[in-house]
Amino acid sequence: MLGFDDSDRSVSWAKTPANEIREIGSQDGSVLVVPVGSVEQHGYHLPVGTDTMLATAVSGASAEAVADDLPVLVTPPIWCGYSPHHRSLGGTLTAAFDQLLAHTQSIVEAGLANGFDAVVLVNGHGGNRALVGAVVSEVGYANPDHQVLGFTYFDLAADLVEEVRESDLGGMAHGGEFETSLVLHLDPALVDQDAMDAEPFDEPYDLGDEDLVKPGPLGVYRPFEAYSESGAIGAPERASEEKGEVLFEFLTDEIADLFEEIHAQNR
Known part of the structure; x- marks a missing residue:
């Protein structure tokens, strides 16, 4: 079942006592994983917490x-992403960019x-790309x-999508074939x-975005209702549990x- 902290006890920061966290962190090449998501509308068929x-x-x-091979923990997610373009459709919780930047740092x-x-940030929301990049630069610079x-x-x-997709370009967009397939695989009860x-x-x-996994070089602000009345764009009807399983395992x-590579680089 999908949740905001469904990691196994062996890798969950939230389920680990403080002294054990310090012990894991002190090991050579230790890796801390921070999921970064959002709470925003995903059309009528997916939950607002999909990205997180x-x-x-x-x-x-x-x-x-990889837990048997290297010291690694996963923190609870940073669930509030940068999503002002979704607010008008309801269900969205967002904050100012500078607030989220300071919080994530x-x-x-x-x-x-x-x-x-x-520390590696695993982002699940396209609107967080600039935020994650800024955190990497700012905190990295301050901690050489x-x-x-x-x-x-x-x-x-991106490459696998071209092999498994049934939709045309654009079908893997927000709430489309890609995300719906993953949720169908992980927790089908969440998909209407x-x-x-x-x-x-x-x-x-x-030069704008063409698909979820094919972002364009041109950035542009546009409220999401300009794309879709429901808030979903793409082809969710092409999604399947089987496709989601292939994507998730990959x-x-x-x-x-x-x-593993991060561990090796930091030993």
Whole structure:
């Protein structure tokens, strides 16, 4: 079942006593994982916590896959992302960029204070890309003896998406085939399959985003109702549990390999 802290006890910061956290952090090449998500509308068929729950799920599963080989913990997620463009459709909780930047920096710095050699931010919301990049630079600069890293998890699946997708370009957009497949695999009870009211992704700028896993070089602000009345864009009707399983297992393998590489680089 998807949740905001469904990691196994062996890798969950929240389920670990303080002295054990310090012990894990003090080990050579220790890695702290911080999921970063959002609470925002995802159309009529997906929960507003989709981004946070998916970032948490891939972080936890990947950490569990390598927990026997390296010291790693996963913090509770930073659940409030930067989502002002979703507010008008309801269900969205967001904050000012500078507030979220300061909050995320504080979390990362507190993690480092527990002795961890590296902190990696696992982002699950496209609107957080600039935020995560700024935290990596700011905290990394202030802590040259440690390593701060960050990435958006669904970017890793770009090549696989071209193999498994049934929708045209744009079908993997917000609340579309990609996210709906993952939630169907992890917790199908959270998907209202009778309410998949989404519209095709129609970005007027040629250099704008083309899909969830194919962001364009041009940034533009536009409230989400300009794309879709329901708030979902893409082709959620093309989603399946089977596709979600393939995507999730691939992502878990890729991220687990990255955690191992971070451990090796910081020993």
